[in-house]
Amino acid sequence: MLLSYNDCKETNLSFRVIYPNGTIEPINISRDKSGIQPLNFCPVNSPVGYLDPITSFAIETTKGKFILVTYTVAGDIKNSSTYNDYTMLIDLYGNIHSITLLGPSYVDNNNNWIPGQNFILPNVNNNRGFLYRSLTYNNVFNLTQWIINDDLSLSNITAEMILPNYAQFLPIATVDGDYMIIFTNSTNSINSSRDPYSPQGGIYGIYCEYKSNIVREPVILYQSTNPLNISSMECRINYSGVGNVCLISLQPNSTTSSTSRFIKINFLSQGSLFNVTPTIMNSANGIMSLRFGGYFYHNTVDQPSTTSIWGYVLDDNGILHNWTLNYPTEINYYGLRQVLTNNTVVMVQPTVNQTWGLITTDLYKVYNRDNPYDNILITNTTPTIGQNNIAANKINFITITYAIPVALSDGTITIFQSNDGFGIVRQNVSGSDENYVKLSDNNTVRVEVINSTFNNPGKTYHIMIANNFVVSRLYKEPLYGLNNYVWNFKTAEEGNVSEPSKIQEWLLNSIDGKVKLTLDGTEYFDNLTRTNKQEGFFNRLTKELADALSIASVQITTTKRYQIDTKVPDKSPKQYILSININNASGRADLIADYLDIMIRNKPITALASDYISQYLDQTYGYVIIRKYSIS
Structure with a gap:
């Protein structure tokens, strides 16, 4: 979203969704539809500069791709203590699915409202939601974890995790589905020791387990006996290797160093350090690891209405590879840029008369340049x-x-x-x-x-x-x-088959059969029998079986008959056998019966294991055909 400073006239949410095939689709949501208060559309002149109250984050769930928009709701616009932050879940078609209270908005000790101090970090697993970070009134970080439910509502799944307001505070998602909080201490060691040989600066990590708010002891990722003058720090999953990687740009320290340095720190998901690589290089104010190896290394300089950017790819040998754009390239004042999974960098052009476009270029690929999997491993x-x-x-x-x-x-x-x-x-x-x-x-x-x-x-x-x-x-x-x-x-289309006879067609189009319930399923069915709800059980079972087989629902039917299995050993608990038939199968009834039998016998690895009713099918029994008669 692009806003000019001091311009509060535009009160619509406007997004552009860029698809892999290059098409761009707009999402425009009016304030009447969003209900977002006008105060969110004005950049706020805070003690730390102009800040936009509205922020947006892309997130992918098991239900698809969405946008989370955070904003502030004021109970009394003249009383900053009534300000609360909310998030709105929007799909890529502009539909609003849920609105959720996140917590109080940040107000400093002088009652100044300082918006935009919250941050959403999606988990690497799309069924695990996100980590939410906010700043509290007493200037500490508050972390909570949230999930997006099947009905697209949001639920908080952990109590608050309180951490000091460390310098360079950076949460990252780890490959194991948890989080790591990276922070720096660039003036004194954590132990505040006066020993000249003790660390005077360092980079540390706190492991944050999914569904837990337990604060663990920090692990050391990097330490120096000199204070660290960090100009930029970027940490993420190491897509071209193992574990995670932090990329640190250090500016010269007038008393201890006269050259810029770049430090690469490799560590595992729970913080175990296994490699540190320092490199002397020209200064940069941004660096990002790439999926095809190497790092997107760039410098930006802000102009009155635009930003100038110089970009390169830095390989593991310290060699810089030029991009194909001009040096410098002018981009939007906000410096908006994104590197896609195929190593294409996308940047927003300067806005002219409320019109803007995109600048793209393919960055140099260090490894496995023809890899089509978006994963060079x-x-x-x-x-x-x-x-x-x-x-x-x-x-x-x-x-x-x-x-x-x-x-x-x-x-x-x-x-x-x-x-x-x-x-x-x-x-x-x-x-x-x-x-x-x-x-x-x-x-x-x-x-x-x-x-x-x-x-x-x-x-x-x-x-x-x-x-x-x-x-x-x-x-x-x-x-x-x-x-x-x-x-x-x-898969290939089905080949030609010979025309069946009328009797063969009848046999191949329909099959009568039966399935068996587990002990738990039989108990569940008995409870339904007492409340006259067994018809719903049969209806749902046939639908789940048809869906699992990926066939039309009319092809799986039932007479709703059931009986106790009389072939179980004496004194064994009872188990029910149910009628399940295959109809309208277009000559494939025998194949469908075979597939159904295979799926039930391998239930733990099929959709049947997670469905509401079919999970109660006995996998040792499978699907048994009731023979009509055979023909030669």
């Missing part, structure tokens, strides 16, 4: 990205080959069938499940595919790899996974 897969006309019945396994030796862990790999923008889960298995996942060698993972997974010919499938599916064999550190829709391929 993955070098190859079977099937390959974009592969077409794969015979579905020939896919008995999938493989992933990594650039470094790996060990299996408990993250998941999920196979989806595409369905009008939504993915239908066909198979979901943990890396620690040795029944389905094995290492072919130190670098290659092999995942067994059950026959029901690719049961629909001519369909597109995509595979998502969660973080921590594998870990580095050397460091035991979780590796970054593979986002949805990157690894996709298409």
Whole structure:
């Protein structure tokens, strides 16, 4: 969002969504629709400079991609103690899904309202919400964790975590699904020692576990016997290696140093330090690690209405690679810039007469320049990205080959069938499940595919790899996974089949069968029987089975009949057998029956395990066909 200082006339929220294919879609939300008070649209002249009360953050959830907008609501505009910060969840079509109170807005000891002191950090796992940081009236940081529920409301899942207002306070998300709070002390050591050999400056980290507000002791990431004059610090997941990386730019200290330095600090998710690389270099006021290796190294100089930027890629040998833009390039006064996962840098042009555009260039790729996975640690897969006309019945396994030796862990790999923008889960298995996942060698993972997974010919499938599916064999550190829709391929259309006879067509179009409930399922069903709600049980079960098989709901039916299984051993608890039939199957009833049997017998790795009713199906029983009669 772009606002000119002292201009409060524009009271609309205006965003531009840039899609991977280059298209740009606008989102415009009027104040009548948002309900945001006018005070949020005026930059505030605070003791620390002009500040915008409205901030926005991109976040991805299991339900899709959204924007979180934070702003302030004043109970009494003349009384800053009544100011509270809220967040609004907006989808990429401009629909507002929820509005949530976050807490009091920051007011200093002189009753000055200082907006924009809050910060939202999405978790690396899109089902774990975000970390929220705010500044309190007594000048300490307050951290809480939030999740976005299935109904798109927000819930606070931790009590407050209070931390001092450290210098260079920087929260980051770690690959293991937790957080690390990075901070600096650039004048005195934490122990305030007068010993000349004790640290006079350092960089530290506090591990923050998901769903926990326990404050742990800081770990040392870097220390110096001289005070540190830090001009910029950027920390994030090391996408081109293992763990996390902090990139620190140090300006010369007149008493101890006359040269600029750049320090790279590599550490694992819980703070274990394993590499520190100092480099003497020209000064920079911004540096960012890149997914294809190296670092986006840039300098900016503010002009009256624009910002000048010089950009390079710094490789691991200290060599600077020029970008293809002019030196300098003029960008918007706010210096808005973003590096995409494919190493393209996107910047906003200077605004002229309320019109602006984008400047883009592809940055130099240090490693694996042709990698299509947005993850250079993955070098190859079977099937390959974009592969077409794969015979579905020939896919008995999938493989992933990594650039470094790996060990299996408990993250998941999920196979989806595409369905009008939504993915239908066909198979979901943990890396620690040795029944389905094995290492072919130190670098290659092999995942067994059950026959029901690719049961629909001519369909597109995509595979998502969660973080921590594998870990580095050397460091035991979780590796970054593979986002949805990157690894996709298409199965072949069904071949021609001979015309069946009338009796064969009847047999192939419909099958009567039965399933069995577990002990828990039988108890649950009995409770429904007493309240006359078993019809809803059958209706929901048939829908869940059809959805899991990715077939039309009319193809799975039931007579709603049930009986006690009489073949269980004497004195065993009772279990119910239920009627489940396959109809209108267009000659594929036998295949659907086979797929259903396979899915139930492999229930823990299919969608049936997480559905409300189908989780109660007995996987040892499967789906049993009730034979009509056979023909030769």
